[in-house]
Amino acid sequence: MKVEITKAFAACGCVALLLGGIASLRAKEKPLLGEAPYFGGDKTLDRYSPLAQINASNIKDLKLVWERPSLDAEYKEHFPDLTPSNYLRGTPIMIGNVLYSPDGVGLVEAFDPASGKTKWIQKPFPATLKEAAGESYRTVDFWSDGKEKRIFSVRGEYLYCIDAKTGEVVNEFGEHGRISLNRNTPDHARYFGWNGPLVVNGVIIMGGNGGGGPEGGYGDGGLQKEARPEDARGFDARTGKLLWTFHVLPQPGEPGNDTWGLDSWKYVGNMAAWAPLTADAKLGYVYIPFSAPTNSWYGGHRPGINLYSDSLVALEIKTGKLMWYYQLIHHDIWEYDIASAPVLGDITVAGKRIHAVMQASKNGFLYVFDRRTGKPVWPIEERPVPKSTIPGEWTSPTQPFPTKPPAFDRQGSSEADLIDFTPELHVKAVALSKQYVLGPLYTPPSLKSDSPDGMKGTLAIPGGWGAGNWNTGAFDPETGIYYAVSRTEPGVYGMMKTDDPKATIDYAFGEAHEHRPGEPRPDYRRGIGPEGLPLIKPPYGRVTALDLNKGEILWQVANGDGIRNHPLLKDLNLPPLGSPGRPAALVTKTLLFLPESSDAIMGGAGVAGPSKLRAYDKRTGAVVWDTDLPAGATGGPITYMSEGKQYVVVPVGGKKYGSGWVAFALP
């Protein structure tokens, strides 16, 4: 009897283990359904799929199987002048064997995952060219209560609720199927936010811009210090009703209000969460990365650490209540927005399983926290940093430095960083560098001289475009490896006293954005070094695999050839120099896919013309395969199963090609 009872318990144990295993798989639905429910894979934004039909042994057989333009032909019949931009941000999601994506003008299209053929398209209302014209967005999101199936999308100032079966707006939502996301600003600034909505546990959570003020609402540039804070908000997925608002700039009586000296809390703003958000539906938290305050390079008017600028914030999804926060940059004067998604995943450190949030930033650091409590996994130390010499500026005496993992990209500038492809080029680079202030990470902006031969400012590495950006970050939950895709490009921070009568800020970027009248602009695409080359050494784009079980770099490679075909370099037999674009990765069972990004992406630093899609061995960083893309990637790739076949889809765009989606599969 005892043996039978023991066997019975053993059987129960096995069943329990099996059910537990299935439950943990179901918690991450992709393995069972082969779907891609969000543009970063799922709402952890790990850009990971366990699908393995395409693998290292057969990837050489992968073929382009369909292409779809970013604008359905039916639109052109009604609006012959309607032309999408080449910057197609939209990565489709795949739910219920249908692909849904914002198209080249931000309207939603549903198409077949196996053929790319249209199922429905969203119709602009009113039916005018003005209404049809628009920009593309990164994603849509899906919601269902078991009966209704809805697609949520953002376009211009509106959040739309669309019937997933028909493409018609759901009239019961908001006002005739949409709600305005405009904020209450004195200049009636329009809302904009490229990421689209995040819908979780019945709540639609929105970050995004539209605080009015400098340079259209990013807090970058401009001559004014006034703007409105770009609060995060939660709306009811059924009705569109506003459920909560989180004040990114704490109001009087709220903790953190006193971090805005000289009463600057009354008029400073921006700080939008313009990077993607993530959510842990089971825990009930949403993770929101905020950005720099007005304006990004001078803060003499806002002494203090300025909460919650450049802070990762965890909010309760249902109520918007602040659960924890961590400020990555105190009193930002470098435009070091948190530009990357707070990727969620589990790691094992010193034998302890941690439910982590992994936050990359423009400054080249990855900050890793326990996502339940906000406790850093490895110590983050407050270290002294240089003081600004700009009159009136307030500098935070310290900045937080993660002790692990190491930075994933270059930080700080010195003569040792200057190009040395040849001794002659290095001599020229050293001579050019004398017009800049070089220094370690967090060297503040410096004054720009009136004289064309004088000082140009601080050469900051990373610059304001970042090492990390919205494209950075993919995580492999099977191995605990975080893949940081980054770019190395310095920024020049040269400040001058403002003398424009419209200016309300004391110092701003030197006239005409880094150059003087009559002087050629430094070209982001050509570089500020000798003969149009970059001033600093390569790689100019890289992938770094960080083992987050140990907090160490596993491998680091340049991503692509870069500029080695420049006339001065092509005979030097150089290795890959890395492409300074913004490609986003896709991790699968054995492979890391990474396309080259297009120069159609904002900033223009990617590849012009046809480019490459590469697959790397995710354990070693070795390139195992590549194929041609008709144009550079303009959004992240996605993978899914449809009718028994695995597909990889990439949004692409360029001057000659136009824009659209390309899909690959095995024969």
Place this chain on the structure above:
Amino acid sequence: MQLLYIGVSAVALLGLGMLTGGADEPGLYSTAQAKKGSALYSEKCLSCHDPAGGSWGPNLKGDDFWETWNGKPARALYSKIISTMPQEDPGSIPEKDVINLVSYIMQLNGLPGGDKTIQSADELNKIKLQKPK
């Protein structure tokens, strides 16, 4: 009668063929509308499309411009601008203003103007953007 017939034929042929700003053709746009286009360009476009180069958006003057637009109808440039610009509010520039912007961009790239004003977007169908020799 014969001369008139030839004259009419020549005009008819000219109407069917594309205008490219050749020496024996009238100006492609009016200098007055190019001037309006220039003012609008300074206000709405210059911050991202500086003809001196190096700005965020594609350079709309010189080789960078011709690499994309050489051989294309001016209507295509009009369509691109009216659909996608300005980036923060695509579709907001009125038709007449876009025509003036196209006129200025043609002027910026060495295509000749004259007295005749382009009145509608359809007239841009007959203009081919061709890089001057």
